[in-house]
Amino acid sequence: MLSHNPEDDSKLYVGDTETTxxxxxxxxxxxxxxxxxxxxxxxxxxxxxxxxxxxxGPKFDDIRPLLEMMARHRDELPEDWI
Structure with missing residues (x-):
């Protein structure tokens, strides 16, 4: 999630989920x-x-700790949170 670089591809990254x-x-x-x-x-x-x-953006680092915590605990969070 945090390590994904959208400059590496031209498609929308939606994770490892099946999407219609x-x-x-x-x-x-x-x-x-x-x-x-x-x-x-x-x-x-x-x-x-x-x-x-x-x-x-200029305030991205303000939310980085939250995003990192969510990434570390993704298996413990409700599916629709990630």
Missing amino acids: DEELAALLTEMKHVHLPLLEDYGFIDWDEGNHEVTK
Whole structure:
């Protein structure tokens, strides 16, 4: 999760889950209209919608410990959290 570098590929990384075309379309819509704008507003990411690029924002390090903890304990968390 934290070590994934989106510059390494041109596809959306959704983890190791099976995803239908409908689920993927819904996820992309939700990311574009809800999650990415909010994460950018909080400064956790920089989103260049025109070039389809997301990079770490100026406040990314504020949430890094939480993301690392979630990655370490992913087997203990509810499936819909990760």
